[in-house]
Amino acid sequence: MDLGLKGKVAIVAAASSGLGRAVATELSKEGARVSICARTVATLERTADDIRKLTGGEVFARALDVRNEEEVGRFVGEVEAHFGRVDICVTNSGGPPSKLFVDTRTEEWRSAIDLLLLSTVHFAKETLPRMQKHGWGRFITITSYTVKQPVDGLLLSNSVRPAVTGLAKTLANEYGKYGITVNNVCPGYTATERLSELSEAVAARNKVTVDDVVDSWKKQIPAGRLGKPEEFAAVVAFLASERASYVNGTSLAIDGGIVRGLL
Numbered sequence: 559m560d561l562g563l564k565g566k567v568a569i570v571a572a573a574s575s576g577l578g579r580a581v582a583t584e585l586s587k588e589g590a591r592v593s594i595c596a597r598t599v600a601t602l603e604r605t606a607d608d609i610r611k612l613t614g615g616e617v618f619a620r621a622l623d624v625r626n627e628e629e630v631g632r633f634v635g636e637v638e639a640h641f642g643r644v645d646i647c648v649t650n651s652g653g654p655p656s657k658l659f660v661d662t663r664t665e666e667w668r669s670a671i672d673l674l675l676l677s678t679v680h681f682a683k684e685t686l687p688r689m690q691k692h693g694w695g696r697f698i699t700i701t702s703y704t705v706k707q708p709v710d711g712l713l714l715s716n717s718v719r720p721a722v723t724g725l726a727k728t729l730a731n732e733y734g735k736y737g738i739t740v741n742n743v744c745p746g747y748t749a750t751e752r753l754s755e756l757s758e759a760v761a762a763r764n765k766v767t768v769d770d771v772v773d774s775w776k777k778q779i780p781a782g783r784l785g786k787p788e789e790f791a792a793v794v795a796f797l798a799s800e801r802a803s804y805v806n807g808t809s810l811a812i813d814g815g816i817v818r819g820l821l
C-alpha cells in the first residue's frame with residue numbers, strides 16, 4: 559500500500575530515542591522529510607545521522623525542550639523555513655516519574671502538566687494554523703494506554719494524559735473541516751529506555767528484581783511479550799498517511815491487547 563507520505567514534511571517531537579525515534583525513522587523510510595527535536599544535542603545529532611544513513615532522507619534536527627513555548631515556536635518556524643511547509647506533527651515527551659499519591663508534591667503535578675499537556679498545546683498552536691493554510695494535516699499525540707486503563711503507581715500519567723486525549727478529541731472536532739485529522743496513540747509496554755527506567759523504579763519500590771517486573775507485565779499482555787518500537791511506529795505512519803484520511807478523533811491503543819475494556 560502506498561501511504562502517500564513521499565515529500566510530506568513531518569515534525570516528530572522528543573525523537574532522539576525510543577518511540578519518537580522509531581516514528582521519525584518510519585516516516586523517513588516512507589519518503590517524508592523529517593524534523594526531530596530532543597534536549598540532548600549529542601544523541602539528537604547521532605539519531606539524525608542514523609536516520610539519514612538508513613533511509614537517505616532529509617532530516618532537520620534542533621535541540622530544545624518541548625516544555626518551552628518559545629523554543630517550540632522557533633523550531634516550527636525553522637522547519638517551515640527549511641522545508642517550505644508543515645504537514646504532519648507527532649507530539650511526544652519524556653514520561654513523568656512513577657509515583658504514588660502520598661509521595662507527590664504539588665510542584666510535581668505542575669511539572670507533569672507542563673511536560674505532557676502544555677508541550678502538546680505548544681505544538682498544536684504552532685502547527686495547526688500552518689496545516690490549515692494548505693488544507694491538509696495530521697496531528698498525532700503520543701500518550702499511553704493509561705488513558706484507557708490507569709496503571710498502579712503511574713499516578714501522574716493516569717491523571718494528566720487523559721487531558722491530552724480530551725485536547726486531541728476537541729482539536730479533531732475543530733480542525734476536521736480543514737482537511738486535518740487529529741488522533742491519539744496509546745502505547746502499551748514497548749521496549750525502550752523509558753521502559754527500562756520504569757522497570758527499575760517499580761522493582762526498587764516493590765523490592766523485587768527487574769526480571770520479576772517485566773515478567774509480571776508480560777503476563778498481563780495477551781500477546782505475551784513487550785511491543786517493539788517499530789510496531790508502534792508503523793501504526794503512527796499509517797495514521798499520518800493519506801490513507802488514514804477518514805480516521806479522526808480516535809484514541810488507538812498499540813498495546814498487544816493489555817487494555818481489557820471494550821473501547
Ligand SMILES: NC(=O)c1ccc[n+]([C@@H]2O[C@H](COP(=O)([O-])OP(=O)(O)OC[C@H]3O[C@@H](n4cnc5c(N)ncnc54)[C@H](OP(=O)(O)O)[C@@H]3O)[C@@H](O)[C@H]2O)c1
Pocket residue numbers: 571572573574575576577578595596597598599601622623624625650651652653654700701702703744745746747748749750751752753
Ligand atoms: N515505552 C513504553 O512502554 C511507553 C508506554 C506508555 C507510554 N510511554 C510514553 O511515551 C513517551 C516516550 O517514551 P519512550 O519509551 O520512547 O521514552 P525514551 O526512550 O526515554 O525517549 C524519550 C525521548 O524524549 C526526549 N525528551 C524527554 N524529555 C524531553 C523534553 N522535555 N523535551 C524534549 N525532548 C524530551 C528524550 O531525549 P532527551 O532526554 O535528550 O531530551 C528522548 O529522545 C513517554 O512519555 C513515555 O512515558 C512509553
